[in-house]
Amino acid sequence: xxxxxxxxxxxxxxxxxxxxxxxxxxxxxxxxxxxxxxxxxxxxxxxxxxxxxxxxxxxxxxxxxxxxxxxxxxxxxxxxxxxxxxxxxxxxxxxxxxxxxxxxxxxxxxxxxx
Amino acid sequence: xxxxxxxxxxxxxxxxxxxxxxxxxxxxxxxxxxxxxxxxxxxxxxxxxxxxxxxxxxxxxxxxxxxxxxxxxxxxxxxxxxxxxxxxxxxxxxxxxxxxxxxxxxxx
Numbered sequence: 001x002x003x004x005x006x007x008x009x010x011x012x013x014x015x016x017x018x019x020x021x022x023x024x025x026x027x028x029x030x031x032x033x034x035x036x037x038x039x040x041x042x043x044x045x046x047x048x049x050x051x052x053x054x055x056x057x058x059x060x061x062x063x064x065x066x067x068x069x070x071x072x073x074x075x076x077x078x079x080x081x082x083x084x085x086x087x088x089x090x091x092x093x094x095x096x097x098x099x100x101x102x103x104x105x106x107x108x109x110x111x112x113x114x
Numbered sequence: 115x116x117x118x119x120x121x122x123x124x125x126x127x128x129x130x131x132x133x134x135x136x137x138x139x140x141x142x143x144x145x146x147x148x149x150x151x152x153x154x155x156x157x158x159x160x161x162x163x164x165x166x167x168x169x170x171x172x173x174x175x176x177x178x179x180x181x182x183x184x185x186x187x188x189x190x191x192x193x194x195x196x197x198x199x200x201x202x203x204x205x206x207x208x209x210x211x212x213x214x215x216x217x218x219x220x221x222x
Binding site for chain 1: 115117151153161170171200213214215
């Protein structure tokens, strides 16, 4: 079955770090555009990062320099390393594949609060 | 950054009516790089339309997309109860991808 499963969310204090994982099955992460998208409570979708099949990565200004997207080919898994977390980073984080996003995970909740 | 502005914010309609949703871009977008998604409460978004006008796999033909340049439209004909949801447009024509803020289609 083709699917994405996120993990790693939780409660973290402001200024802390967290790493999200997204395990893929049924297809190869390294052969696809892979992205992270977040949704703050009651808000819309915000694209957070993308890694191209060739390895190029891109971020919006809101997370650039704090978040890093990466992948592990051997584990067929996508990651999002999040540093210097802020209250406004609180959201459900989805991983998604393709361009456009034709496959989504169910999301993992990240809460940044003291 | 290419800002996408969706209108209206909320659309109140009855089942059987048609919905017309607008997505305007601050910079021109190639039609190939414009998509629409549907999201229901508690669920991940679902791809509806790609390439501005092509339906994704399994999407009923009452959903249609059109437009070019800076103005794109999603039309939902003959609204079914399951179509009441939030709809987002997205562009990925540059290295910075963006979503519109969403349009909620609610039951009148």
